[in-house]
Amino acid sequence: MTNRGRLDEVLRQALYMVRPAPEELKMAENIAQTLVESLRTAFAGRAVKVTLEGSYAKGTVLRGRNEVDIFIHFHPSNPLDKISRETIETSSHIIKSLGGIVRLRYAEHPYTEGFIDKVRVNIVPCYSVEKGAWITAVDRTPYHTEFVRKNLRENQVGDVQLLKGFLTASDLYGAEIRVSGFSGYLCELLIIHYGTLANLIREAVEWRPPVLVGPKSIALHKKYPSAAMILADPVDENRNVAAAVSAENLHHFVLLSRLFLAQPRLEYFNRPSWGENLNMAGRGLLSIVFDTPSGKPPDILWGEIRRTAEGISRCLAHHGFTPLRWKAHTDERSAVILFELDETVLPPHHVHAGPPVTHHRAIEFVQRQVRSPRVVAGPWISGGRLYSLRRREYTRADRLLMEKLKVGEISVAKGLAEALNQAKITQDSEVIKAELDARDLTAFLAEFVEACPGYIKTYRSHT
Amino acid sequence: MTNRGRLDEVLRQALYMVRPAPEELKMAENIAQTLVESLRTAFAGRAVKVTLEGSYAKGTVLRGRNEVDIFIHFHPSNPLDKISRETIETSSHIIKSLGGIVRLRYAEHPYTEGFIDKVRVNIVPCYSVEKGAWITAVDRTPYHTEFVRKNLRENQVGDVQLLKGFLTASDLYGAEIRVSGFSGYLCELLIIHYGTLANLIREAVEWRPPVLVGPKSIALHKKYPSAAMILADPVDENRNVAAAVSAENLHHFVLLSRLFLAQPRLEYFNRPSWGENLNMAGRGLLSIVFDTPSGKPPDILWGEIRRTAEGISRCLAHHGFTPLRWKAHTDERSAVILFELDETVLPPHHVHAGPPVTHHRAIEFVQRQVRSPRVVAGPWISGGRLYSLRRREYTRADRLLMEKLKVGEISVAKGLAEALNQAKITQDSEVIKAELDARDLTAFLAEFVEACPGYIKTYRSHT
Numbered sequence: 023m024t025n026r027g028r029l030d031e032v033l034r035q036a037l038y039m040v041r042p043a044p045e046e047l048k049m050a051e052n053i054a055q056t057l058v059e060s061l062r063t064a065f066a067g068r069a070v071k072v073t074l075e076g077s078y079a080k081g082t083v084l085r086g087r088n089e090v091d092i093f094i095h096f097h098p099s100n101p102l103d104k105i106s107r108e109t110i111e112t113s114s115h116i117i118k119s120l121g122g123i124v125r126l127r128y129a130e131h132p133y134t135e136g137f138i139d140k141v142r143v144n145i146v147p148c149y150s151v152e153k154g155a156w157i158t159a160v161d162r163t164p165y166h167t168e169f170v171r172k173n174l175r176e177n178q179v180g181d182v183q184l185l186k187g188f189l190t191a192s193d194l195y196g197a198e199i200r201v202s203g204f205s206g207y208l209c210e211l212l213i214i215h216y217g218t219l220a221n222l223i224r225e226a227v228e229w230r231p232p233v234l235v236g237p238k239s240i241a242l243h244k245k246y247p248s249a250a251m252i253l254a255d256p257v258d259e260n261r262n263v264a265a266a267v268s269a270e271n272l273h274h275f276v277l278l279s280r281l282f283l284a285q286p287r288l289e290y291f292n293r294p295s296w297g298e299n300l301n302m303a304g305r306g307l308l309s310i311v312f313d314t315p316s317g318k319p320p321d322i323l324w325g326e327i328r329r330t331a332e333g334i335s336r337c338l339a340h341h342g343f344t345p346l347r348w349k350a351h352t353d354e355r356s357a358v359i360l361f362e363l364d365e366t367v368l369p370p371h372h373v374h375a376g377p378p379v380t381h382h383r384a385i386e387f388v389q390r391q392v393r394s395p396r397v398v399a400g401p402w403i404s405g406g407r408l409y410s411l412r413r414r415e416y417t418r419a420d421r422l423l424m425e426k427l428k429v430g431e432i433s434v435a436k437g438l439a440e441a442l443n444q445a446k447i448t449q450d451s452e453v454i455k456a457e458l459d460a461r462d463l464t465a466f467l468a469e470f471v472e473a474c475p476g477y478i479k480t481y482r483s484h485t
Numbered sequence: 486m487t488n489r490g491r492l493d494e495v496l497r498q499a500l501y502m503v504r505p506a507p508e509e510l511k512m513a514e515n516i517a518q519t520l521v522e523s524l525r526t527a528f529a530g531r532a533v534k535v536t537l538e539g540s541y542a543k544g545t546v547l548r549g550r551n552e553v554d555i556f557i558h559f560h561p562s563n564p565l566d567k568i569s570r571e572t573i574e575t576s577s578h579i580i581k582s583l584g585g586i587v588r589l590r591y592a593e594h595p596y597t598e599g600f601i602d603k604v605r606v607n608i609v610p611c612y613s614v615e616k617g618a619w620i621t622a623v624d625r626t627p628y629h630t631e632f633v634r635k636n637l638r639e640n641q642v643g644d645v646q647l648l649k650g651f652l653t654a655s656d657l658y659g660a661e662i663r664v665s666g667f668s669g670y671l672c673e674l675l676i677i678h679y680g681t682l683a684n685l686i687r688e689a690v691e692w693r694p695p696v697l698v699g700p701k702s703i704a705l706h707k708k709y710p711s712a713a714m715i716l717a718d719p720v721d722e723n724r725n726v727a728a729a730v731s732a733e734n735l736h737h738f739v740l741l742s743r744l745f746l747a748q749p750r751l752e753y754f755n756r757p758s759w760g761e762n763l764n765m766a767g768r769g770l771l772s773i774v775f776d777t778p779s780g781k782p783p784d785i786l787w788g789e790i791r792r793t794a795e796g797i798s799r800c801l802a803h804h805g806f807t808p809l810r811w812k813a814h815t816d817e818r819s820a821v822i823l824f825e826l827d828e829t830v831l832p833p834h835h836v837h838a839g840p841p842v843t844h845h846r847a848i849e850f851v852q853r854q855v856r857s858p859r860v861v862a863g864p865w866i867s868g869g870r871l872y873s874l875r876r877r878e879y880t881r882a883d884r885l886l887m888e889k890l891k892v893g894e895i896s897v898a899k900g901l902a903e904a905l906n907q908a909k910i911t912q913d914s915e916v917i918k919a920e921l922d923a924r925d926l927t928a929f930l931a932e933f934v935e936a937c938p939g940y941i942k943t944y945r946s947h948t
Binding site: 230280303306346362371380384385388392402408409411475481485 | 694732733736737740743744747764766769807809810825827828833834835836842843847848852855856861862863864865866867868869871872874934935936937938941944945948
């Protein structure tokens, strides 16, 4: 079979994996209809209308990700806190009356998340406004639904589902900060733009960030020069639909596309399993475990975790360690940040580079070195420059972080500073393993230790 | 006292340290006269003339370095091997008859070195030629003597001796490869050019290599673009008198001048002592001890040792070690090269950087990593680039060098390759200390471990 033929065949087979089962859709349809009717009755006179939105409304739902988004459209004369409160109160009552459970969520403003018979439902208040006259971010959503319904052809729906499945298997699907990947709407626009998933993949293998999709992205790039990927929202040309996609994840998508195109396989639509051979011997692993303040929206918490991990990395690097990677996990009660360093124990001395001999501060450097009790050798000259050998202040990464966190000398997220004071920090592999096993994070640890994206693991197991 | 006054005072006092004692000069004068007379008689009819040359003839002898150079001038019609043989035979006979001992030395061609009553005498054959019609390198020497005698003023002789003493105390005096410093003739020309040592030092503090002395050095710099220092020989404008001065030593001279000028002290004319507090704990020291093939001229041996040490440094760096410095010692029977590394034991793994994800060889890299049994983690993506963690081939520097020297995979000087096969290599501080103590190299080891030039040590002990 030609490579092209193989690609088409794999995508054809993968469709069975990514399309929801008919009974799954049927169940969602029943729930959606019941809910919409109840909400219409409940909000009659108070809201302009109640509509189905999101991937369910567009028919692009991914198997196992069946969720129903219902929007309550209010007149702009209603204050935001009023429409939020009313939506939450009334929708919670209705979900419970249908035997479901309710959770409060926040995007830009609060909305209701519920579960009825395993189907997730999101009930979101928005304003009924003209295009461009947005009051809240979600006011665009009904226009997104409309645009996709109009522009996504019937025979492209499967490609959107394939793309979502392809991304999900490699942890690249989702615009939330934890994932920093591709949103559902971005997937739909990409398929509309490139026609098919096969076309998108054939383009993606040549991408070099920043990736500008469509002619309108050029103007937007000037506005967001540091965005890794840019696609102008057709319902609001000032908005970058791909804003959430991190450079790292875009690179993952490029490499994933290259590997998949080189050797199309159904396995790229499945998440690989982790945790068989945990080779931690001689590795510079370090774990930081701490309780997280309760009630934080996930995007806020993940943003704080990322800033904290970056601050810790900088502190490690500043003290001579070489942080290679980090990865975090949180169940929103406690968090674990794993680091891998070149070494977690450094030699007792380090070379300190001074100015060139001919520099006007050379004498000053010599003076400081000969007076410093931390200098154990030198200063000597090498290549015209002065050097000395100094006693290292911290040879162990765990000690460094414990002390520096205690005195607040690491730039961490303010919202986590207190929790980090009490953090458990360890660089003993056995202890890390026991700690993470006890927290049911064996797979997370294994994935970190393997340090290999799922799709490369898939590639590896077939070469 | 002003700084200028202090400088003058220190130089005045230092003169007593650098000027030979009258009895030292008297003894040399007697020996020189006797030798010249005997040689004139012996070479009557065979040689054109016999003359006194070198620092003794110019009156610029440094205390304790009293040596007499006598040149036998032959007519160019005599072949080189004939004049060498005749000089060696006759002069050896004469030295022995005066109760001295004889050693054969090589520069460009062989000459006789002898010791009579502790005075070193060098008896060198040369050709009596017009300026510029040089047959051998030493044919210039009589013209050098003549030039210095004509151009060095009586009151500048002391400054030459001071400069030689200043350089000797910091191991910067001598054009031989071991030292790679300032020759006696260069010292004389520098004083002639700058007038006094104080002037030279005041200029040197501003030097930035390459240092071009005199207007004629500019043309010469084009011919020798990589020379650290250039001073055109007044008797042969195509020759760089400062060719032997290494960039490193020139930098030492600049820093020495800056420290001395900032705080003039008599101690800069003395070599400091080494070896009180040997702090070797936690240092990445490594020693290589080997027998040297006998009968090699020192300049050849030192050149080979340097090339070998550089080859070993490259091998260490190539395998992930960080060589900081090296220093060698040889008594021309055996040699010791000491290295200091950042660490002599590296962690079991190392990060291997691959191409950017967007590079056309990215897939090839991934393929190699997933197939390699040495890869323990990854490949992962960071900053758009691929990385993997690989098992290190050598974690100990001593094992690496032992194996690589055995199979000839280190670029060492050919003349030392066989000896290095049998080299004793150790990175255990206790063993290094015992080995060097047994060889009477305690001071050499101490100097290396302190890693601080003598003049900085002097500076340190007075701040």
